[in-house]
Amino acid sequence: xxxxxxxxxxxxxxxxxxxxxxxxxxxxxxxxxxxxxxxxxxxxxxxxxxxxxxxxxxxxxxxxxxxxxxxxxxxxxxxxxxxxxxxxxxxxxxxxxxxxxxxxxxxxxxxxxxxxxxxxxxxxxxxxxxxxxxxxxxxxxxxxxxxxxxxxxxxxxxxxxxxxxxxxxxxxxxxxxxxxxxxxxxxxxxxxxxxxxxxxxxxxxxxxxxxxxxxxxxxxxxxxxxxxxxxxxxxxxxxxxxxxxxxxxxxxxxxxxxxxxxxxxxxxxxxxxxxxxxxxxxxxxxxxxxxxxxxxxxxxxxxxxxxxxxxxxxxxxxxxxxxxxxxxxxxxxxxxxxxxxxxxxxxxxxxxxxxxxxxxxxxxxxxxxxxxxxxxxxxxxxxxxxxxxxxxxxxxxxxxxxxxxxxxxxxxxxxxxxxxxxxxxxxxxxxxxxxxxxxxxxxxxxxxxxxxxxxxxxxxxxxxxxxxxxxxxxxxxxxxxxxxxxxxxxxxxxxxxxxxxxxxxxxxxxxxxxxxxxxxxxxxxxxxxxxxxxxxxxxxxxxxxxxxxxxxxxxxxxxxxxxxxxxxxxxxxxxxxxxx
RNA sequence: CGGGGCAUGGCGCAGUCUGGAAGCGCGCCUGCUUUGGGAGCAGGAUGCCGGGAGUUCAAAUCUCUCUGCCCCGACCA
Numbered sequence: 001x002x003x004x005x006x007x008x009x010x011x012x013x014x015x016x017x018x019x020x021x022x023x024x025x026x027x028x029x030x031x032x033x034x035x036x037x038x039x040x041x042x043x044x045x046x047x048x049x050x051x052x053x054x055x056x057x058x059x060x061x062x063x064x065x066x067x068x069x070x071x072x073x074x075x076x077x078x079x080x081x082x083x084x085x086x087x088x089x090x091x092x093x094x095x096x097x098x099x100x101x102x103x104x105x106x107x108x109x110x111x112x113x114x115x116x117x118x119x120x121x122x123x124x125x126x127x128x129x130x131x132x133x134x135x136x137x138x139x140x141x142x143x144x145x146x147x148x149x150x151x152x153x154x155x156x157x158x159x160x161x162x163x164x165x166x167x168x169x170x171x172x173x174x175x176x177x178x179x180x181x182x183x184x185x186x187x188x189x190x191x192x193x194x195x196x197x198x199x200x201x202x203x204x205x206x207x208x209x210x211x212x213x214x215x216x217x218x219x220x221x222x223x224x225x226x227x228x229x230x231x232x233x234x235x236x237x238x239x240x241x242x243x244x245x246x247x248x249x250x251x252x253x254x255x256x257x258x259x260x261x262x263x264x265x266x267x268x269x270x271x272x273x274x275x276x277x278x279x280x281x282x283x284x285x286x287x288x289x290x291x292x293x294x295x296x297x298x299x300x301x302x303x304x305x306x307x308x309x310x311x312x313x314x315x316x317x318x319x320x321x322x323x324x325x326x327x328x329x330x331x332x333x334x335x336x337x338x339x340x341x342x343x344x345x346x347x348x349x350x351x352x353x354x355x356x357x358x359x360x361x362x363x364x365x366x367x368x369x370x371x372x373x374x375x376x377x378x379x380x381x382x383x384x385x386x387x388x389x390x391x392x393x394x395x396x397x398x399x400x401x402x403x404x405x406x407x408x409x410x411x412x413x414x415x416x417x418x419x420x421x422x423x424x425x426x427x428x429x430x431x432x433x434x435x436x437x438x439x440x441x442x443x444x445x446x447x448x449x450x451x452x453x454x455x456x457x458x459x460x461x462x463x464x465x466x467x468x469x470x471x472x473x474x475x476x477x478x479x480x481x482x483x484x485x486x487x488x489x490x491x492x493x494x495x496x497x498x499x500x501x502x503x504x505x506x507x508x509x510x511x512x513x514x515x516x517x518x519x520x521x522x523x524x525x526x527x528x529x530x531x532x533x534x535x536x537x538x539x540x541x542x543x544x545x546x547x548x549x550x551x552x553x554x555x556x557x558x559x560x561x562x563x564x565x566x567x568x569x570x571x572x573x574x575x576x577x578x579x580x
Numbered sequence: 581c582g583g584g585g586c587a588u589g590g591c592g593c594a595g596u597c598u599g600g601a602a603g604c605g606c607g608c609c610u611g612c613u614u615u616g617g618g619a620g621c622a623g624g625a626u627g628c629c630g631g632g633a634g635u636u637c638a639a640a641u642c643u644c645u646c647u648g649c650c651c652c653g654a655c656c657a
Binding site: 011108159210319411513519520523532534 | 654
């Protein structure tokens with residue numbers, strides 16, 4: 001491609017509304033433009049990167065036995081009503097009506113459509129297993145779109161759905177997708193981790209997220225320091241190593257008594273006032289579950305994990321109690337709730353809270369706390385459970401060594417659905433005994449457009465983006481310098497043709513621009529390889545090659561260009577840990 | 581959905597408090613010079629100051645209202 005005839009509208013300044021690096025660079029490198037909140041046009045170079053990502057994913061899907069289809073974006077409401085998600089999915093689902101006043105939505109995901117398709121087609125176990133996928137634009141009406149392509153409302157996703165006759169088959173399908181995802185992200189050249197993820201009400205450990213490691217990631221993941229152990233989990237999922245609650249120990253704890261704690265709403269304030277450690281306090285957190293009060297107790301220095309609490313309650317939606325509800329339920333403003341004498345539907349306590357200690361808790365009276373509270377004697381705990389969020393340096397739930405935190409961007413999610421949708425939509429088949437059975441499903445998503453943003457988020461410097469060669473819009477940028485030296489453009493043209501013959505994606509910067517402009521644009525766009533031809537080099541029979549990632553420059557002999565270029569090409573991919 | 585902020589040539593911004601000629605930088609067009617890290621000089625084009633209503637002799641500026649966008653907290657590829 002000749003840049004003089006191409007379209008890459010670069011910007012010198014950061015756009016005012018871009019916050020994260022990938023958004024700024026995608027805008028500045030002339031890859032995307034915003035139409036409206038969370039909705040972007042992919043300009044030529046973004047589209048090329050997206051297509052490269054899609055092709056790698058497509059190859060790995062096909063290799064794993066998945067088959068590509070394309071389903072409609074517009075989906076009828078009645079399918080969603082059948083699974084109950086028309087109501088459950090909420091405002092994120094963009095709804096609309098046609099001229100006959102029939103209701104539709106724009107597809108945020110396709111479980112309903114695919115299940116509807118196959119329940120009409122699959123009659124026999126002989127037709128299973130089946131794994132169908134598509135790569136398509138999805139629409140989710142996010143409450144707050146942000147960060148450019150990282151969290152758009154419209155985005156490109158690969159979604160696959162597997163259908164199996166039995167559990168063993170479903171697990172194999174899941175495993176095949178897990179492997180295919182790992183392979184795809186490796187081939188793209190991303191530094192990533194597969195982590196255990198929350199699987200909500202369905203339960204089990206059959207859900208993994210694929211996280212691109214980047215400081216600006218929105219998710220936090222807990223990773224075991226022992227690489228051999230390999231434990232990695234989303235923070236909301238990570239189990240805390242179970243510590244048996246000592247339910248027997250009855251130490252000589254005196255009767256509990258009130259202490260005045262005027263104005264001390266927070267753990268820190270109470271600690272300061274009573275000269276206590278946060279770990280000697282119990283935080284009593286109140287939640288509203290279908291309008292009823294539920295209390296969850298965690299140690300003062302810990303964070304409650306709402307996902308764990310929700311799962312304990314069977315996956316119902318829970319809401320933090322409003323200040324008004326706290327007053328209604330405890331008789332005191334926020335900051336003074338405690339379990340003693342508390343009248344609520346459930347009182348749950350984190351495993352870490354034992355019977356062997358005297359605790360400080362709120363007194364359900366304004367400006368008052370209790371000390372010497374004994375959980376067995378003074379409070380009826382309905383259930384002890386793993387309720388808190390794992391902390392930095394906690395023991396790994398798998399091996400006991402320490403866990404560390406890192407940030408990640410979720411780019412893929414594999415999920416074993418079981419019969420959630422097939423049961424609701426009656427997708428059945430006859431097994432070898434002629435018995436009717438429900439298909440077992442899995443679903444597997446990859447954020448194609450998000451990967452492009454994540455790749456930039458993970459690879460950039462002061463000059464701009466640094467694309468992995470696997471997905472760079474162009475692998476090589478050929479820069480011809482010396483407008484007054486005609487020999488340069490003749491040789492540059494020859495090099496350009498040779499690169500095309502090698503099948504390289506090459507962008508030839510043949511613009512009548514000053515060198516500085518060309519260098520700056522090339523660095524900004526992040527082409528993995530730059531070839532610079534000027535009068536000086538030409539006089540010495542060489543073309544200068546720059547590896548964008550390492551900044552390393554080498555001279556390539558023009559007399560043997562194809563050979564020396566091919567070797568350097570290989571080297572650049574090797575630096576990324578990629579195979580050509 | 582709650583809290584905060586912004587809206588002025590293509591982009592980034594000043595001007596708004598205190599009403600009185602619509603400005604700056606970058607980009608764009610023309611010409612000359614320049615050409616190994618975002619050039620210099622000269623000339624030029626480009627604005628419903630987000631929309632509507634109001635106050636006033638007079639509104640980018642004050643009031644009301646609508647819309648759009650961004651940022652901070654609960655969901656997801």
